[in-house]
Amino acid sequence: MSDITKAIQALCDEKGLTYEAVMETIEAALAAAYRKDFGNKQQNIKVKFDPATGNMQAWDVKTVVEDIAEDVLEKAQEELAVRRERAREAGLELTEEETVDLPRFNPKTEMMITQAKEAKKGAKVGDILEIVLEIPHEFGRMAAQTAKQVIIQKIREAERTVVFGDFKGQEGTLILGTVQRVEGRKVLVDLGKITGVMPSDQMIFNEHYRPGARMKFFVAKVEMTARGPEIILSRAAPEMVREVFKQEIPEVASGVIEIKGVARDAGFRSKVAVATDDSSIDPIGSCIGQRGSRINTIIEELGGEKIDVIQYNDDAAGYIAHALSPAKAVSVDLNDVEKTATVTVAPEQFSIAIGRSGQNVRLASELTGWRINVAQLGGEAVPVAEDVATGGEAPASEEPERAPKSE
Numbered sequence: 025m026s027d028i029t030k031a032i033q034a035l036c037d038e039k040g041l042t043y044e045a046v047m048e049t050i051e052a053a054l055a056a057a058y059r060k061d062f063g064n065k066q067q068n069i070k071v072k073f074d075p076a077t078g079n080m081q082a083w084d085v086k087t088v089v090e091d092i093a094e095d096v097l098e099k100a101q102e103e104l105a106v107r108r109e110r111a112r113e114a115g116l117e118l119t120e121e122e123t124v125d126l127p128r129f130n131p132k133t134e135m136m137i138t139q140a141k142e143a144k145k146g147a148k149v150g151d152i153l154e155i156v157l158e159i160p161h162e163f164g165r166m167a168a169q170t171a172k173q174v175i176i177q178k179i180r181e182a183e184r185t186v187v188f189g190d191f192k193g194q195e196g197t198l199i200l201g202t203v204q205r206v207e208g209r210k211v212l213v214d215l216g217k218i219t220g221v222m223p224s225d226q227m228i229f230n231e232h233y234r235p236g237a238r239m240k241f242f243v244a245k246v247e248m249t250a251r252g253p254e255i256i257l258s259r260a261a262p263e264m265v266r267e268v269f270k271q272e273i274p275e276v277a278s279g280v281i282e283i284k285g286v287a288r289d290a291g292f293r294s295k296v297a298v299a300t301d302d303s304s305i306d307p308i309g310s311c312i313g314q315r316g317s318r319i320n321t322i323i324e325e326l327g328g329e330k331i332d333v334i335q336y337n338d339d340a341a342g343y344i345a346h347a348l349s350p351a352k353a354v355s356v357d358l359n360d361v362e363k364t365a366t367v368t369v370a371p372e373q374f375s376i377a378i379g380r381s382g383q384n385v386r387l388a389s390e391l392t393g394w395r396i397n398v399a400q401l402g403g404e405a406v407p408v409a410e411d412v413a414t415g416g417e418a419p420a421s422e423e424p425e426r427a428p429k430s431e
Contacts (some may be wrong), residue, residue, distance in 0.1 A: 299335070
């Protein structure tokens, strides 16, 4: 194995790239270097590099097309300019479909049939010609510099593509990360190959983010930006509760128990509706675990957040009654037209049903999708906050916007 081959393999191992991707990068760099020192703008240069010997071959690659008279091309260019100006005046962009009727010829990538037959007997329209180019003994300093710059750029792009692909596949799942630091109103998280970002609105209230702390995060969004992949993390998303349940409860991971819905007030309380088609399994008991072992692990992972595991019910009234747990409903009256429910509870259950700052009834409304009014026996109904009832979000209490905490 040559030194060059060893260097390429080491680069692949270090950056997590494929050998083919690095070779493609090197050959693109050499083509750019050749074009700079020895070629011209009308050459479509292709290079083949042999890392074992350090030798290379170069070709000018052309697609054979029909002959087009020079005056026809000139008229086509004039017509194209006119159409572009009309589109610009109308505030539009000229589309490919609107110019497909115009003759066109690209001397960099195409060669007319008459010239092609001079280069190769028997050439016909549609053929791909590879015209061999002379390789000088060695490239100059500028060519080497150009090759180096392109290699660096291409490798950086390849690294970004690899990282983006890795994390795009993890979107919507949990990932383990290490808190780097708090920067402004966001937390930077070391994910190994890249640093993730957790904005303030994705943090659990009152949770401390100590540099060096290992935590689980929900991968909320993965995007490719001009600066490379951007990984948006969350610990406040309702989906995080769902994913933690999958990790900690085998019956949920296998699909035997299905999570039908999650409503969350991050850092305070979540309601999780569960169901199963297996009559031999108690979905709530399976989620709680012996002596609360499973649910306590989940609560600890979520920073002490309270978890209400709710029995899902296809019957809306039954589902709403369960959703108001730990309160016990006396009756549930539904208005299917307005999708509202009036739940009557005993006087001693009224404050439990409402919850602190209306939290319990709001979460129940969010979980079920019904606007819930709570009434005590002999009293008037108290409506849930309007924005939650109609599918919006409302905080459990009026907390001021906060900056992330670090230790």
